Amino acid sequence: MLINPIEFTFTPDITAVNKQQFDEHLKLYNNYVKSINEITNELVTLNNEEREKANTTNGYFRGLKRGETYALDGVILHELYFYNMGGIKSKPDCSILSLIEHFYGGFENWRADFIATAKASRGWAILCYEQRTKMLRNISLDAHDHGDIMMSLPLLILDMYEHAYFMQYGTNKESYIKAFLNNINWDIVRNRVNLWHLDEETK
Numbered sequence: 001m002l003i004n005p006i007e008f009t010f011t012p013d014i015t016a017v018n019k020q021q022f023d024e025h026l027k028l029y030n031n032y033v034k035s036i037n038e039i040t041n042e043l044v045t046l047n048n049e050e051r052e053k054a055n056t057t058n059g060y061f062r063g064l065k066r067g068e069t070y071a072l073d074g075v076i077l078h079e080l081y082f083y084n085m086g087g088i089k090s091k092p093d094c095s096i097l098s099l100i101e102h103f104y105g106g107f108e109n110w111r112a113d114f115i116a117t118a119k120a121s122r123g124w125a126i127l128c129y130e131q132r133t134k135m136l137r138n139i140s141l142d143a144h145d146h147g148d149i150m151m152s153l154p155l156l157i158l159d160m161y162e163h164a165y166f167m168q169y170g171t172n173k174e175s176y177i178k179a180f181l182n183n184i185n186w187d188i189v190r191n192r193v194n195l196w197h198l199d200e201e202t203k
Protein backbone atom coordinates (compact mmCIF):
# COMPACT_ATOMS: atom_id res chain seq x y z
CA MET A 1 0.00 0.00 0.00
CA LEU A 2 1.36 3.41 -0.96
CA ILE A 3 1.41 6.16 1.63
CA ASN A 4 0.82 9.90 1.46
CA PRO A 5 3.19 12.24 3.29
CA ILE A 6 1.75 14.11 6.26
CA GLU A 7 1.79 17.85 5.61
CA PHE A 8 3.79 19.17 8.55
CA THR A 9 4.27 22.93 8.72
CA PHE A 10 6.44 25.14 10.89
CA THR A 11 4.37 26.80 13.62
CA PRO A 12 5.31 29.35 16.32
CA ASP A 13 5.15 26.70 19.06
CA ILE A 14 8.22 25.03 17.54
CA THR A 15 11.23 26.60 19.24
CA ALA A 16 13.81 23.81 19.22
CA VAL A 17 14.66 24.54 15.58
CA ASN A 18 14.06 27.51 13.32
CA LYS A 19 11.92 27.55 10.16
CA GLN A 20 14.82 27.14 7.75
CA GLN A 21 16.14 24.11 9.63
CA PHE A 22 12.62 22.66 9.89
CA ASP A 23 11.74 23.20 6.23
CA GLU A 24 14.96 21.63 4.97
CA HIS A 25 14.29 18.65 7.23
CA LEU A 26 10.82 18.21 5.74
CA LYS A 27 12.35 17.76 2.29
CA LEU A 28 14.24 14.71 3.55
CA TYR A 29 11.06 13.31 5.10
CA ASN A 30 9.18 13.69 1.82
CA ASN A 31 12.00 11.92 0.00
CA TYR A 32 11.68 8.94 2.35
CA VAL A 33 7.95 8.74 1.57
CA LYS A 34 8.75 8.83 -2.15
CA SER A 35 11.41 6.13 -1.71
CA ILE A 36 9.25 3.67 0.23
CA ASN A 37 6.46 4.08 -2.32
CA GLU A 38 8.86 3.37 -5.18
CA ILE A 39 10.26 0.32 -3.36
CA THR A 40 6.76 -0.98 -2.55
CA ASN A 41 5.77 -0.68 -6.21
CA GLU A 42 8.96 -2.41 -7.28
CA LEU A 43 8.43 -5.34 -4.87
CA VAL A 44 4.87 -5.85 -6.10
CA THR A 45 5.85 -5.94 -9.74
CA LEU A 46 9.26 -7.63 -9.44
CA ASN A 47 9.81 -10.78 -11.47
CA ASN A 48 10.82 -13.96 -9.66
CA GLU A 49 14.13 -14.13 -11.47
CA GLU A 50 15.42 -11.36 -9.16
CA ARG A 51 14.15 -13.24 -6.10
CA GLU A 52 15.95 -16.40 -7.18
CA LYS A 53 19.24 -14.45 -7.34
CA ALA A 54 18.85 -13.07 -3.78
CA ASN A 55 21.94 -13.33 -1.58
CA THR A 56 23.46 -11.62 1.45
CA THR A 57 26.24 -9.77 -0.41
CA ASN A 58 24.87 -7.89 -3.37
CA GLY A 59 22.20 -7.80 -6.01
CA TYR A 60 19.05 -5.90 -6.82
CA PHE A 61 16.74 -7.75 -4.43
CA ARG A 62 19.04 -7.23 -1.45
CA GLY A 63 19.16 -3.52 -2.29
CA LEU A 64 15.38 -3.34 -2.25
CA LYS A 65 15.18 -5.11 1.11
CA ARG A 66 17.80 -2.82 2.68
CA GLY A 67 16.02 0.21 1.25
CA GLU A 68 12.59 -1.01 2.39
CA THR A 69 13.35 -0.95 6.12
CA TYR A 70 15.58 2.12 5.88
CA ALA A 71 13.02 4.24 4.02
CA LEU A 72 9.96 3.10 5.96
CA ASP A 73 11.65 3.50 9.35
CA GLY A 74 12.80 6.91 8.07
CA VAL A 75 9.20 7.89 7.41
CA ILE A 76 7.83 6.56 10.71
CA LEU A 77 10.57 8.01 12.90
CA HIS A 78 10.34 11.46 11.29
CA GLU A 79 6.57 11.55 11.74
CA LEU A 80 6.88 10.61 15.42
CA TYR A 81 9.59 13.27 15.86
CA PHE A 82 7.71 16.11 14.14
CA TYR A 83 4.55 15.27 16.08
CA ASN A 84 6.24 15.27 19.50
CA MET A 85 7.90 18.68 19.04
CA GLY A 86 6.21 21.96 19.99
CA GLY A 87 5.35 22.41 23.65
CA ILE A 88 6.14 24.79 26.49
CA LYS A 89 6.28 22.39 29.43
CA SER A 90 9.80 21.43 30.45
CA LYS A 91 8.36 18.58 32.51
CA PRO A 92 5.49 16.19 31.74
CA ASP A 93 2.40 15.69 33.86
CA CYS A 94 0.67 12.72 35.51
CA SER A 95 0.78 9.45 33.60
CA ILE A 96 4.05 9.88 31.71
CA LEU A 97 5.79 11.49 34.70
CA SER A 98 4.74 8.60 36.96
CA LEU A 99 6.03 6.13 34.41
CA ILE A 100 9.41 7.90 34.11
CA GLU A 101 9.75 8.19 37.89
CA HIS A 102 8.86 4.53 38.31
CA PHE A 103 11.58 3.32 35.96
CA TYR A 104 14.27 6.00 36.41
CA GLY A 105 13.78 6.99 40.04
CA GLY A 106 13.13 10.61 39.10
CA PHE A 107 12.60 12.89 36.13
CA GLU A 108 16.10 14.43 36.34
CA ASN A 109 17.69 10.96 36.23
CA TRP A 110 15.76 10.16 33.07
CA ARG A 111 16.60 13.57 31.55
CA ALA A 112 20.34 13.10 32.16
CA ASP A 113 20.22 9.64 30.60
CA PHE A 114 18.22 10.88 27.59
CA ILE A 115 20.74 13.69 26.99
CA ALA A 116 23.62 11.20 27.16
CA THR A 117 21.76 8.80 24.86
CA ALA A 118 21.22 11.60 22.33
CA LYS A 119 24.87 12.67 22.47
CA ALA A 120 25.89 9.06 21.86
CA SER A 121 23.55 8.62 18.88
CA ARG A 122 24.36 9.13 15.22
CA GLY A 123 20.72 8.75 14.21
CA TRP A 124 17.99 8.81 16.83
CA ALA A 125 17.44 8.94 20.59
CA ILE A 126 14.21 7.26 21.60
CA LEU A 127 12.35 6.81 24.85
CA CYS A 128 10.43 3.59 24.45
CA TYR A 129 8.63 0.96 26.46
CA GLU A 130 10.15 -2.41 25.68
CA GLN A 131 7.56 -5.14 26.10
CA ARG A 132 9.83 -8.18 26.52
CA THR A 133 11.70 -6.82 29.54
CA LYS A 134 8.76 -4.62 30.56
CA MET A 135 11.03 -1.63 30.98
CA LEU A 136 11.11 1.98 29.92
CA ARG A 137 14.36 2.50 28.00
CA ASN A 138 16.23 5.33 26.35
CA ILE A 139 17.67 3.70 23.25
CA SER A 140 20.16 4.85 20.63
CA LEU A 141 19.86 4.27 16.88
CA ASP A 142 22.81 4.95 14.56
CA ALA A 143 20.49 4.85 11.54
CA HIS A 144 16.76 4.49 10.91
CA ASP A 145 17.15 0.72 10.68
CA HIS A 146 20.10 0.21 13.01
CA GLY A 147 19.40 -0.17 16.70
CA ASP A 148 15.64 -0.60 16.82
CA ILE A 149 14.35 -3.12 19.36
CA MET A 150 11.53 -5.42 18.30
CA MET A 151 8.46 -5.17 20.56
CA SER A 152 9.35 -1.68 21.76
CA LEU A 153 6.70 1.03 21.78
CA PRO A 154 8.01 4.51 20.88
CA LEU A 155 7.05 7.32 23.25
CA LEU A 156 9.46 10.19 22.55
CA ILE A 157 11.64 10.57 19.48
CA LEU A 158 14.59 12.92 18.88
CA ASP A 159 16.34 13.14 15.52
CA MET A 160 20.11 13.25 16.11
CA TYR A 161 21.24 13.07 12.50
CA GLU A 162 23.36 16.14 11.78
CA HIS A 163 20.84 17.22 9.15
CA ALA A 164 18.35 17.80 12.00
CA TYR A 165 20.37 20.53 13.73
CA PHE A 166 23.65 21.39 11.99
CA MET A 167 22.33 24.26 9.86
CA GLN A 168 21.23 26.08 13.02
CA TYR A 169 23.46 24.76 15.81
CA GLY A 170 26.66 23.73 14.03
CA THR A 171 28.60 21.27 16.18
CA ASN A 172 26.83 22.36 19.38
CA LYS A 173 24.55 19.34 19.57
CA GLU A 174 23.99 19.74 23.32
CA SER A 175 22.24 23.09 22.75
CA TYR A 176 19.94 21.41 20.24
CA ILE A 177 19.18 18.54 22.65
CA LYS A 178 18.38 20.94 25.51
CA ALA A 179 16.25 23.15 23.26
CA PHE A 180 14.33 20.05 22.21
CA LEU A 181 13.83 18.97 25.84
CA ASN A 182 12.23 22.36 26.53
CA ASN A 183 9.96 22.07 23.49
CA ILE A 184 8.48 18.59 23.83
CA ASN A 185 4.77 18.23 23.25
CA TRP A 186 4.14 16.08 26.32
CA ASP A 187 0.44 15.78 25.43
CA ILE A 188 1.46 13.76 22.38
CA VAL A 189 3.73 11.58 24.54
CA ARG A 190 0.91 11.11 27.05
CA ASN A 191 -1.42 10.05 24.23
CA ARG A 192 1.09 7.36 23.26
CA VAL A 193 1.27 6.19 26.89
CA ASN A 194 -2.53 6.02 27.00
CA LEU A 195 -2.78 4.31 23.62
CA TRP A 196 -0.84 1.34 24.94
CA HIS A 197 -2.21 1.57 28.52
CA LEU A 198 1.30 1.90 29.89
CA ASP A 199 0.13 3.69 33.03
CA GLU A 200 -0.94 0.22 34.19
CA GLU A 201 2.76 -0.66 34.48
CA THR A 202 3.24 1.53 37.55
CA LYS A 203 0.34 0.01 39.49
Ligand SMILES: [Fe+2]
Pocket residue numbers: 025028078159161163164
Ligand atom coordinates in the same frame (compact mmCIF):
# COMPACT_ATOMS: atom_id res chain seq x y z
FE1 LIG B 1 15.86 13.56 10.02
